[in-house]
């Protein structure tokens with residue numbers, strides 16, 4: 001075995017380096033003694049890499065209040081417990097990947113972490129984070145046995161991604177803003193509660209049991225609700241969303257967005273929610289800047305205030321659906337997209353631009369429609385162009401609201417449309 005001498009040389013090198021400076025760029029700890037070499041450092045400026053070579057190891061990082069770099073353990077089946085009694089801050093990443101026997105994380109004072117990356121920690125069931133992490137911008141937790149995320153309590157985050165944690169009963173966090181994305185997917189029967197969430201750039205909920213976001217008023221980019229198990233869903237304060245996709249929620253019988261007024265360039269998709277017979281939860285929806293896709297076994301789809309759809313409309317009902325309201329919208333040029341299809345067990349309608357050429361709408365509308373082609377990327381840009389010209393020539397408040405949405409939506413509208421209508 002060469003490993004013993006190699007390891008002791010490495011251990012010696014690490015300990016000598018650490019002993020001379022709390023400013024070392026990294027410390028690789030094979031034993032508790034290696035970690036104790038930095039116990040006089042309030043701040044250890046480098047990375048700490050944990051690599052115990054024997055089974056059943058408990059490590060404690062003593063004395064250190066701040067780690068300037070990352071704290072890492074990768075592909076190690078020997079670490080069973082990790083404590084850091086004084087540690088308040090990890091400036092880099094708290095990175096634990098494939099640490100299969102790790103059952104205890106005891107970080108009573110940890111509050112600030114640059115990023116959390118915990119992947120494949122099948123033995124960890126709970127966190128002992130007494131103070132709780134209140135400051136962390138980027139979190140990925142995947143394939144762990146955590147039953148809650150108690151101990152991580154953020155009011156603001158850029159990314160929060162939690163997946164494949166099959167024992168996760170609940171995610172409850174005081175989040176107020178999400179600047180990039182929250183994606184909760186493929187966990188157990190998780191109940192998700194964000195009582196203080198006001199806006200999020202992107203939201204994805206997949207395979208969850210319930211979603212509670214009573215204050216949510218804006219989802220700037222995309223909101224995806226797919227394959228969840230709840231019977232009813234309500235987002236009572238949501239007023240605007242960049243794109244909304246609700247699909248394959250097999251138990252869903254009631255869907256309600258009582259205050260939703262505008263949907264942006266990423267459009268609206270409601271598809272294959274097998275028990276959702278009645279799509280009528282959009283009493284205030286006035287405009288959709290992108291496309292609408294409704295598919296599935298529904299009988300009713302009523303949008304009483306909707307008077308502007310800038311993209312295509314595709315309705316495919318296997319139920320007893322009456323297309324006439326949508327036919328009228330197409331006829332009245334409230335549906336601006338070229339492609340319009342409505343098919344149901346009872347009726348089937350398909351119209352295209354030729355039908356609207358004889359209509360006499362305002363001149364700016366005709367012009368922008370005329371430049372629309374069937375290519376989806378140029379349709380996105382001409383949709384944005386028509387939004388601008390509509391705003392220039394129209395004083396209606398609906399027109400002004402759409403410009404706000406589509407101006408910020410132009411850059412990613414095509415991408416999200418591809419996500420919605422390509423993959424799902």
Ligand SMILES: *[C@@H]1O[C@H](CO)[C@@H](O)[C@H](O)[C@H]1NC(C)=O
Nearest residue numbers: 019020021022023024043045
């Ligand atoms: C560590 O770095 C700080 C500033 O970065 C410096 O003031 C201090 O002298 C350094 N200590 C050692 C032991 O190198």
Ligand SMILES: *[C@@H]1O[C@H](CO)[C@@H](O)[C@H](O)[C@H]1NC(C)=O
Nearest residue numbers: 052053054055075076077078
């Ligand atoms: C874990 O400990 C065993 C001996 O107990 C050793 O063979 C193995 O290499 C150690 N390392 C890792 C990464 O698990």
Ligand SMILES: *[C@@H]1O[C@H](CO)[C@@H](O)[C@H](O)[C@H]1NC(C)=O
Nearest residue numbers: 168169170189190191209210
């Ligand atoms: C989620 O909430 C529902 C309703 O409150 C409850 O019946 C269910 O047990 C909860 N799920 C878990 C995994 O705790």
Ligand SMILES: *[C@@H]1O[C@H](CO)[C@@H](O)[C@H](O)[C@H]1NC(C)=O
Nearest residue numbers: 180181201202221222412415
């Ligand atoms: C989040 O939204 C941005 C646009 O703001 C988009 O580019 C990105 O792809 C979205 N990410 C996810 C995970 O949906």
Ligand SMILES: *[C@@H]1O[C@H](CO)[C@@H](O)[C@H](O)[C@H]1NC(C)=O
Nearest residue numbers: 214215216217218237238239
């Ligand atoms: C609902 O959202 C609006 C902003 O759209 C906000 O002014 C209001 O306070 C929110 N209501 C609740 C109950 O959060």
Ligand SMILES: *[C@@H]1O[C@H](CO)[C@@H](O)[C@H](O)[C@H]1NC(C)=O
Nearest residue numbers: 179180199200201218219220
């Ligand atoms: C999302 O919308 C809210 C409410 O309009 C706004 O305050 C926030 O700055 C927007 N965020 C992004 C990332 O565009």
Ligand SMILES: *[C@@H]1O[C@H](CO)[C@@H](O)[C@H](O)[C@H]1NC(C)=O
Nearest residue numbers: 247248271272293295296424
């Ligand atoms: C809905 O289900 C049908 C039949 O399983 C499938 O052909 C279609 O692609 C699905 N649509 C969406 C948008 O998931």
Ligand SMILES: *[C@@H]1O[C@H](CO)[C@@H](O)[C@H](O)[C@H]1NC(C)=O
Nearest residue numbers: 277278279280299300301302
């Ligand atoms: C569908 O709407 C009609 C009237 O618009 C109503 O009579 C009927 O009960 C509705 N059906 C369902 C299943 O909600």
